[in-house]
Amino acid sequence: MKLGSTSLFLIVFLSTGLVAQQKIIEYEAFFLHNKSELTDLEKNKLTIFHDSILANYSITNMSIIGYANEIGGYEYNHRLSTDRANYIHQFIRNENLKIPTEVVGKGEIITRKEKDYKNQLIENRKAVMRYAVYSRLVHTASISEFAAGEKMTIKSIGFYPDSPVYLPQSEPTLLKLVEDLSKNKSYYIQIQGHIYDPNNYEKDRVYPDTNPTLSEDRAKTIYLFLIQNGIDSTRLSYVGFQGKYPLNKKPQDDRRVEIEVVKIQPE
Numbered sequence: 001m002k003l004g005s006t007s008l009f010l011i012v013f014l015s016t017g018l019v020a021q022q023k024i025i026e027y028e029a030f031f032l033h034n035k036s037e038l039t040d041l042e043k044n045k046l047t048i049f050h051d052s053i054l055a056n057y058s059i060t061n062m063s064i065i066g067y068a069n070e071i072g073g074y075e076y077n078h079r080l081s082t083d084r085a086n087y088i089h090q091f092i093r094n095e096n097l098k099i100p101t102e103v104v105g106k107g108e109i110i111t112r113k114e115k116d117y118k119n120q121l122i123e124n125r126k127a128v129m130r131y132a133v134y135s136r137l138v139h140t141a142s143i144s145e146f147a148a149g150e151k152m153t154i155k156s157i158g159f160y161p162d163s164p165v166y167l168p169q170s171e172p173t174l175l176k177l178v179e180d181l182s183k184n185k186s187y188y189i190q191i192q193g194h195i196y197d198p199n200n201y202e203k204d205r206v207y208p209d210t211n212p213t214l215s216e217d218r219a220k221t222i223y224l225f226l227i228q229n230g231i232d233s234t235r236l237s238y239v240g241f242q243g244k245y246p247l248n249k250k251p252q253d254d255r256r257v258e259i260e261v262v263k264i265q266p267e
Contacts, residue, residue, distance in 0.1 A: 022060065025053065025131045029088060033071070033125065036083035043091070050092050050129075055245045057133035058151060063102040064088050069124040070108045081105035088127045098149075143177075143261065144184045151192075151260040157222070159255040161196075164217035174222070177259075178229040188263045190237045191226075193219030196254035197243025216240025222257050237262070 029038060029046050038046065053059065066085030068077035082105025089103045109124040111117055146152065154177065157170040166174070181187065193215035219238035227233050247253045 022132055022134055025057075025133055027129045027131075028126050029129070030122070031084055031125045031127070034080070035125075036080060036087050038087070038091070046088075046091070051245060053131055053133065055247055057131070059099050060132045060134065061100040061102075062132060063104070063130045064127055065130070066105040066127045067124055068108045069121040070110050071121065072108075074107065078105055078107035081107050084127045088129065142184070143180050143187055143189075143259075146187075146261045148261050148263050151258055153256055153258045157257055158252055159218055161251070161255065162214065164214060164221045166218075166221060174225055175229070178226060178231060181226065181231050181235070185232075185235075186264050186266055187261055188235045188265060190239060190260045190262050191219040191222050192258040192260060193217070193222075193238065193240040194245060194254055194256050194258070195243045196251040197246070212242070213240060215242045218255075219257055 027046070027049050029042055031038065031042075064085045066081035066083070066088070068081045068084070070077070072080070085103045085105050089101060111120045111124065143152075154173060156173040158167045159165065160167065181189070195215045195218070216239065219240055223233075223236055223238040226236060243254065247256075
């Protein structure tokens with residue numbers, strides 16, 4: 001497909017029908033005996049892993065499967081495994097990210113080998129997360145190539161540290177985005193703001209700066225720019241994700257906005 005002059009340099013989260021291949025990534029979180037909540041250590045490990053998936057992949061769907069070991073009655077263990085799966089779902093759930101998720105408890109895992117019986121009992125107290133993902137690839141594209149739910153980072157839009165003001169060199173790219181959206185009026189987008197936060201793996205943290213809305217302010221800056229340049233506000237929305245989804249590269253890479261196609265409505 002030949003791209004026009006309005007093409008943008010984007011980092012793309014690709015989905016079905018594009019060139020990326022889907023793969024499954026698994027993660028196991030472990031529980032204490034008879035518990036359906038994770039320890040602080042396990043919560044921290046899960047947070048780091050889950051955020052790295054969000055930062056580096058496009059998730060099409062996922063499943064959370066809870067298990068228990070064989071100690072206790074069958075009905076009790078099935079209920080415990082379901083509680084564990086539901087706990088994980090609530091822990092990683094984000095209302096701004098609509099990821100289709102299957103949550104199920106599979107009950108007890110019977111220990112088959114007597115040699116390592118105690119360790120197997122510990123390892124069977126778990127929940128397994130399976131992420132169906134596509135790798136993030138570098139691609140040159142127009143917004144017209146994307147389907148609803150696909151997300152992109154515009155590489156050449158950056159911001160000053162601790163500021164919602166975009167860098168001067170970002171304006172040509174913003175004007176190309178205006179032109180692209182003007183040509184594709186059926187596309188509705190959400191602008192998602194991010195910040196650099198060295199403590200981004202601490203859940204429910206208190207931000208040390210005096211501007212906890214910085215990520216939202218950055219998204220709003222782009223939102224207002226698009227409106228001021230003729231894009232209908234009903235096609236736009238914005239949200240701030242603070243420092244929850246780092247790219248694990250340079251600070252400037254996290255001072256960014258991402259754009260998600262939320263729907264495509266025929267004109």
